[in-house]
Amino acid sequence: xxxxxxxxxxxxxxxxxxxxxxxxxxxxxxxxxxxxxxxxxxxxxxxxxxxxxxxxxxxxxxxxxxxxxxxxxxxxxxxxxxxxxxxxxxxxxxxxxxxxxxxxxxxxxxxxxxxxxxxxxxxxxxxxxxxxxxxxxxxxxxxxxxxxxxxxxxxxxxxxxxxxxxxxxxxxxxxxxxxxxxxxxxxxxxxxxxxxxxxxxxxxxxxxxxxxxxxxxxxxxxxxxxxxxxxxxxxxxxxxxxxxxxxxxxxxxxxxxxxxxxxxxxxxxxxxxxxxxxxxxxxxxxxxxxxxxxxxxxxxxxxxxxxxxxxxxxxxxxxxxxxxxxx
Numbered sequence: 001x002x003x004x005x006x007x008x009x010x011x012x013x014x015x016x017x018x019x020x021x022x023x024x025x026x027x028x029x030x031x032x033x034x035x036x037x038x039x040x041x042x043x044x045x046x047x048x049x050x051x052x053x054x055x056x057x058x059x060x061x062x063x064x065x066x067x068x069x070x071x072x073x074x075x076x077x078x079x080x081x082x083x084x085x086x087x088x089x090x091x092x093x094x095x096x097x098x099x100x101x102x103x104x105x106x107x108x109x110x111x112x113x114x115x116x117x118x119x120x121x122x123x124x125x126x127x128x129x130x131x132x133x134x135x136x137x138x139x140x141x142x143x144x145x146x147x148x149x150x151x152x153x154x155x156x157x158x159x160x161x162x163x164x165x166x167x168x169x170x171x172x173x174x175x176x177x178x179x180x181x182x183x184x185x186x187x188x189x190x191x192x193x194x195x196x197x198x199x200x201x202x203x204x205x206x207x208x209x210x211x212x213x214x215x216x217x218x219x220x221x222x223x224x225x226x227x228x229x230x231x232x233x234x235x236x237x238x239x240x241x242x243x244x245x246x247x248x249x250x251x252x253x254x255x256x257x258x259x260x261x262x263x264x265x266x267x268x269x270x271x272x273x274x275x276x277x278x279x280x281x282x283x284x285x286x287x288x289x290x291x292x293x294x295x296x297x298x299x300x301x302x303x304x305x306x307x308x309x310x311x312x313x314x315x316x317x318x319x320x321x322x323x324x325x326x327x
Contacts, residue, residue, distance in 0.1 A: 152225075
């Protein structure tokens with residue numbers, strides 16, 4: 001030591017104390033980082049095409065209670081079909097007597113941990129039942145988002161329930177896709193049956209492409225989640241089983257999804273799109289998800305008796321899973 005510099009040696013105990021303090025500070029910083037990363041994990045549920053099967057809904061409610069997702073998205077074809085819609089003596093009115101009360105009870109039981117529930121209807125849901133869903137939304141059971149946008153955490157969620165023309169007679173949720181073209185065997189949206197009156201000009205000239213342009217406008221969709229009933233055309237999510245290769249000598253396409261939805265995904269690149277409608281496609285294609293550009297597309301459609309539950313984090317869609325739960 002040089003004299004006159006004022007330097008004093010640091011006692012070994014003080015050195016050890018300072019080192020311990022630095023280690024504690026580093027540990028606190030590391031724990032804060034772990035906490036932030038843990039909180040960033042945001043589990044969302046997606047289901048579709050439950051078709052009024054209460055066993056599937058009950059398995060869904062059990063999963064919600066056990067795992068407390070941030071949001072539950074339901075992609076249409078919610079109601080039982082045909083006479084069971086209102087005539088089942090065990091259920092009565094499916095929405096007002098079963099589904100809405102069941103979800104409201106679940107929300108009460110979970111309190112602050114209850115998820116946001118966002119839903120649309122599908123082509124097998126009569127539009128005359130839409131009022132019951134709107135009524136239940138006003139009571140706080142869920143959010144009805146057909147042709148609407150909602151905000152969940154940092155994501156915009158858009159809902160759209162219409163599908164391109166099908167061979168089926170109920171036309172409440174059918175629209176021409178990008179033109180008035182029909183696949184062989186399909187029934188025009190201008191024919192068939194509707195449970196609510198719609199202006200004939202709207203039916204004749206409206207398209208899914210125009211609807212989606214109005215719905216999304218010029219919004220940045222790069223972090224958005226889009227909830228559809230129909231899948232995108234020519235994907236793993238829109239394949240059907242054709243018993244015949246042609247209809248009245250016209251070849252039949254095994255892909256029946258929406259060209260307009262495919263165009264939107266390719267042009268606008270949303271983060272995640274959710275689909276149902278074609279029950280057998282995941283089995284036929286051997287895949288329930290597909291990446292189109294930077295967009296992850298998931299299907300919860302299923303042609304078995306189980307509940308198909310898709311779990312995903314919008315910030316990490318590549319890690320999404322799909323589980324078939326016995327119902």
